[in-house]
Amino acid sequence: MKKHYSIILIILFTLPLWNGCDLNKKEIPNLADIRAQIKEYHKSGKYDSDLNRIFNRVNLEFSKITSKENSLVVFDIDETTLSNYQFGLDYDFGYNEQIWDEWVRQKKAVAIKQTKDFYDMIISKGYKVAFITGRNTNHYIDTKENLIKEGFTVFDTLITRRMDDLKSSAVTYKSNERNKLVEKGYEIVATIGDQYSDILGTNHGMQVKLPNYQYIVN
Ligand SMILES: [Mg+2]
Incomplete structure (x- = not known):
């Protein structure tokens, strides 16, 4: 009789365990794994090779056109012109406004080499x-x-x-600002950003999307 109780108890405690750990169930990604993947993406040189591939293509497109006096290229800044990857590492890819303000104040973001080379070329x-x-x-x-x-x-x-324009989406904000530049007489040849919200909307010209696996801005 005692043995039967033991078996029942084992079954009762085992069932929920197996229900929660169904080996056939597709699990969502683990944050620790994602952090490791992002670090490996940068450390392995894959990030650089992706940027090289993208800018090789952009350079090819620019070799086919000539600038006019009002030709304008629009750049996003974070993860497009300047890299905050060290900020990500320092805070384990976490974020809050206080630490971000301090990081910006310190001006420690560094040029993304491929973007800088392209910038030098177009200038x-x-x-x-x-x-x-x-x-x-x-x-x-x-x-x-x-x-x-x-x-x-x-x-x-x-x-x-x-500060009073923080409610609209990034697409709306950036698109509106590009529209104003066009109204001033610029012709936007290309828009470059690490977010789709940088390059969608109106008046973007050639759309160049750079990689960013750290965060999304909508
Ligand atoms: Mg950005």
């Missing part, structure tokens, strides 16, 4: 440059100084997001 060919960033107006001065420190010294405008 030498007479294209104008505009930066449109989701960073807010409080970050304007630090962002400008960080860009200049990293060699992005020539640009027509740096557009940061007004």
Whole structure:
């Protein structure tokens, strides 16, 4: 009789365990695995080779056209022009506004080499440059100084997001800002960003999407 009780107890405690650990069930990704994959993506050189492949294609497209006086290329900043990968590493890919503000204030973001090479090329060919960033107006001065420190010294405008305009989507904000530039007389030849929200909408010209597996901005 005692043995029977033991068997029943084992079954009762085992069933929920197996229900929760169904080996055939597809599990959602584990955050620790994703962090490791992102680190490996950067460390292995795959991130660089993806950027090289993208910019080789963009350079080819630009070799087919010539700049006019009002030809403009629009760049996003974070993970497009400047890399915050070290910020990701420092905070284990976590985020809150306080640590982000401090990071921006320190101006420690570094130029993404492939973007910098492309930027140098288009500047030498007479294209104008505009930066449109989701960073807010409080970050304007630090962002400008960080860009200049990293060699992005020539640009027509740096557009940061007004604090009272934080409710609209990134697509709407960036698209509206591009529309204003067109209204001023620019012709946007290309828009480059690491988010789809950087390059969708209106007046984008050639759309160049760079890789970013750390976060999504909608
Ligand atoms: Mg970005």
